[in-house]
Amino acid sequence: MRDSFLPVGLWNQRYFTGRWETGPLPTAAVIEPATGEQLGQVANADAARIAQSAQAAKDAQASWFARPYEERAAVFRRAAQLGHEHFDDIVHWLVRESGSTRAKAAFETSISIKALQESAALPSRSQGEVLPSTPGRLSLARRRPLGVIGIISPFNFPLYLAMRAVAPALAVGNGVVLKPDPRTAVCGGFVIARLFELAGLPEGLLHVLPGGAEAGAALTSDPNVAMIQFTGSTGAGRKVGEAAGRHLKKVSLELGGKNSLIVLDDADLDLAVANATWGVYLHQGQICMSTGRLLVQRGIYEQFLARLASKAKSLTVGDPATADVHLGPLINAQQRDHAYRVVQAAQQAGATLEAGGNFDGLFFQATVLGGVTRDNPAFNEEIFGPVAVVVPFDTDEEAVALANDTEYGLSAAVLSQDVGRALKLGEQLRVGLLHINDQTVNDEVINPFGGVGASGNGTSIGGVANHEEFTQWQWLTVKGDAPAYPL
Structure with a gap:
């Protein structure tokens, strides 16, 4: 392979947990749809591996959010720069693994880099509001990270539809476990892992685990995963939403359309x-x-x-x-x-x-x-x-x-x-x-993106929606002295 950014030897029969690991897991072939050629193999994650990664991401998340905002933002700026430097290599993988034309692959790579650039601005954004209150009490509403976000991404725009969730989720202080579609695990998963690895993201914060239905089910039920962001078919989305709701997880569903x-x-x-x-x-x-x-x-x-x-x-x-x-x-x-x-x-x-x-x-x-x-x-x-x-x-x-x-x-x-x-x-x-006066296929990264009905659960991802989507409100009050309640 010509790719120096993401050589086959790095990811072949492996998954990513902050470092490239092999394990006693079944592998899936990476197939080029245009030729049927096998490009390599990826290690498929099982429920046990999902659980280990969710715990590791939870352990790493608190210290990540505690870092200075500028330090977090710098990781995304470096990742975006690396995306520019390795642009052709990323396009190469999108063409070969997902069947993209070069023009589509170049466009997808460009907007994925833009998603990184936009996410670099999230750590420095206002995290809340000062609320009216009684004299002597400070009342704040502030946005806090959810903890660990489980992301299940599709094959069609594999890089961007994963990156648009991974980057903002990390930027506002979460850990992430990404399960890319096993048909596009390289361009939709390992490219992202490699960018963040080279950009200096702390180890254990991002996990990229290809897998099938078992891995997805494990994400939706794992107690260390606070939210599921799913992009895919409506049929699969209904099952994901049902399972996530049963475990009281926040869920974002971006589904099909007619x-x-x-x-x-x-x-x-x-x-x-x-x-x-x-x-x-x-x-x-x-x-x-x-x-x-x-x-x-x-x-x-x-x-x-x-x-x-x-x-x-x-x-x-x-x-x-x-x-x-x-x-x-x-x-x-x-x-x-x-x-x-x-x-x-x-x-x-x-x-x-x-x-x-x-x-x-x-x-x-x-x-x-x-x-x-x-x-x-x-x-x-x-x-x-x-x-x-x-x-x-x-x-x-x-x-x-x-x-x-x-x-x-x-x-x-x-x-x-x-x-x-x-x-x-x-x-x-x-x-x-x-x-x-345009057609239906549009996304500019900075816009909120979401559907209604069978196209989604009314949530939005992207642009101004990202801070809302990947955090939750906390109410904080501060008094100089504790009051003497009469009871």
Whole structure:
């Protein structure tokens, strides 16, 4: 391997507890989805290893929070600088292990570095408020770290969706146990471990433990873990939320979506197709914010559909490690088969196949389905593949009804040359993220990010939400002398 930042010999058959450790644990192969090549192996954590790490993180957390704020902030500034220095190596792992195109991998690396930079500012931020009180008593409300945060992260934006939780959780004084998706344990876990190791994070504060369902269940039940931050599918999120709630843990759930991009009849068609292409096909559609429905007003529907189909047919699909392609591979055969099943079922239910619809290995063609109705499987299911689902509508009121016809509530977007009209429509949509004259896939690190309904439990992560999310309020009062109570 060419990577000098994170050589295979460092992490092969290991996990990270502040140092690289081997153990009597089963290993999982690290597979490059584009080629099927095995890149190495990671040690899978079991419940016992999770418990040991949670205890170690708890032991390390108090002294970490007691350090001067500037000392803590310096770790994140160093980690961000290391991210810049090893930018190409990080991109390399995202391309090979997650199937990202180079452009997507570079973007993901950039915003992950930005998350480190933003987290460097958290230790110096105000930690609370002075409250009104009676004379002679000082009353304070202050934010305190929760203790140990358990983070369960996904495969699709593996580096960023882990970093956006790991960095702020550490910055406000917590310890962290990260369980990355075992399919992307290197780019979604060990890259983060290596950055913080080289940046001088105290040993034992961050643990990176790949593993399956057993490891995740152990995190949600461990008494030393105060909070679970989970990003992944809605089905898995329901189980995580149930388990965490049973153990009275704080829980943040960032889940799936069936996101609508509404194209009104006064929209610029070229811009509409460009926005739709990005929202549907970025990272092969494997993004929670991907545009799952293209709702297009009847007057421009046929033109839009034809232009989008032509665009989809022009998109290249292949190995992003060896060619400059628009779409890389899907993560595995299970995901490919799910996308293919939905496309086939959609056609059987009356949709028309305008482009794509087939695959070669894990390489799925950019696909366009037209004439989709509300009772079509493609209208309702989250596909997580490069499939455009195009639905005609007549009135603005119908567009609102179609967009809200889902249990999800993550992202939505409206395209129109009449901003007032678009905003009036958008304000009726039940989503956590709303974009006027843009597409559905947006995140700038400094914004609060979260969905409603089956897309999450109403929490937000990112930007101004981070301090709230990874700390808890403590009320503190101080008097010069203890009062003499009459009882």
